[in-house]
Amino acid sequence: MRHVAWQATIRAIGHEAEAMRQENRLILFSDRVPPELGAYCLLHQDGEWHRPLAVNQQLELDGKSYVITAVGDIANHNLRELGHITLLFDGGAEAELPGTVHVRGNIPDKLPGLGNITIF
Numbered sequence: 001m002r003h004v005a006w007q008a009t010i011r012a013i014g015h016e017a018e019a020m021r022q023e024n025r026l027i028l029f030s031d032r033v034p035p036e037l038g039a040y041c042l043l044h045q046d047g048e049w050h051r052p053l054a055v056n057q058q059l060e061l062d063g064k065s066y067v068i069t070a071v072g073d074i075a076n077h078n079l080r081e082l083g084h085i086t087l088l089f090d091g092g093a094e095a096e097l098p099g100t101v102h103v104r105g106n107i108p109d110k111l112p113g114l115g116n117i118t119i120f
Helices: 017-021 075-082
Strands: 006-013 025-030 041-049 058-061 064-071 085-088 100-104 115-119
Touching: 017 025, 025 075, 041 075, 075 085
Parallel strands: 025 041, 085 100
Antiparallel strands: 006 041, 006 115, 025 085, 058 064, 058 115, 064 100
16 A cells, blocks of 8 residues: 655646756646746645655656655755655756755656646
């Protein structure tokens, strides 16, 4: 049985999010995002926090699964308090930035659709 660490529903996609996807990044932010940042983000309804994110957990997005390979020092705090993390699709073993979560696997060929995002 899988235990959910965090889940949310993507409700909107910022008009500049494609530029981030081309850099192998997807930025998640709750619908309380500052207006100047929302254009670059996948905006979600406030997520449900159950437990901290950790290496080897699974991220499910748009019907695909990715393994978490690194979690930045403040990523859990940011996700819990702001609904914000940056996903970097590079399989890195060490976090590039404190709010980044690295995952193994290729970034989707296109931005994900509206729907659920879950971390187990």
